[in-house]
Amino acid sequence: MSSPEALERRLAAVEARLGLKSGPRASGDRGLTDMAQTLRAQQHIIQALAISQSQHNEKLDRHEASLTAAHGKLDQIITMLGQIIGSDDTGT
Numbered sequence: 282m283s284s285p286e287a288l289e290r291r292l293a294a295v296e297a298r299l300g301l302k303s304g305p306r307a308s309g310d311r312g313l314t315d316m317a318q319t320l321r322a323q324q325h326i327i328q329a330l331a332i333s334q335s336q337h338n339e340k341l342d343r344h345e346a347s348l349t350a351a352h353g354k355l356d357q358i359i360t361m362l363g364q365i366i367g368s369d370d371t372g373t
Contacts, residue, residue: 283291
């Protein structure tokens with residue numbers, strides 16, 4: 282067995298090594314915390330973009346439906362004008 286003085290020296294050496302290693306470990310923990318915060322912020326941004334894109338798609342769908350309806354009405358007007366012009370030509 283080792284003497285009490287040798288055990289104390291060994292214990293002091295272990296404690297010193299643990300003290301040195303705790304600094305980088307704490308720094309690593311801070312780094313992981315920063316990365317986690319950054320990841321959460323990016324997830325929130327992605328969610329906000331998805332919501333915004335969905336809203337824009339809905340708006341584009343409404344515009345497309347409106348344009349389709351307008352084209353239908355224009356086609357009717359063109360057909361009616363063609364009929365009017367065609368009946369004027371035959372009457373003269």
